[in-house]
Amino acid sequence: MHGKKERGYDYTPLFRFLLSKVGEDWNEIYREASSRLDKTEPIYWLVAMKEEDEKEYVRTGESTYFSGMYVDDNEKLRLVNPELQAKNLTPFCDCCTHTLNGKVFGAE
Ligand SMILES: [Zn+2]
Secondary structure, three states: OOOOOOOOOOOHHHHHHHHHOOOOEHHHHHHHHHHOOOOOOOHHHHEEOOHHHOOOEEEOOOOEEEEOEEEOOOOEEEEOOOOOOHHHOOOOOOOOOEEEOOEEEOOO
16 A cells, blocks of 8 residues: 655655755755754765765655755766656556656656
8 A cells, every 4th residue: 555654754845955956066055954954864865975876866755756966076966867857757556646856757
């Protein structure tokens, strides 16, 4: 059975904040983001600090995905795959609403 809500803090505002800051200075983004959080761990769910951790997209909930990010050599926040859009992804079931960065995918 899908569709159960994950318990605990909702980090969606953080993920949206990070997406809105792509291309900007990582140190400033990190300072602002961490000042709003109870812990900094969720930042690293989306932002890879090592090349081997980079992912095009990250599953943050039952059927919720966000674009993976990394910090480039100039300390700027970047998308791992800037071309990735909701329509590129395929839902794994018919009963849930799947989203990438808040955009529904797989809906007819
Ligand atoms: Zn489902």
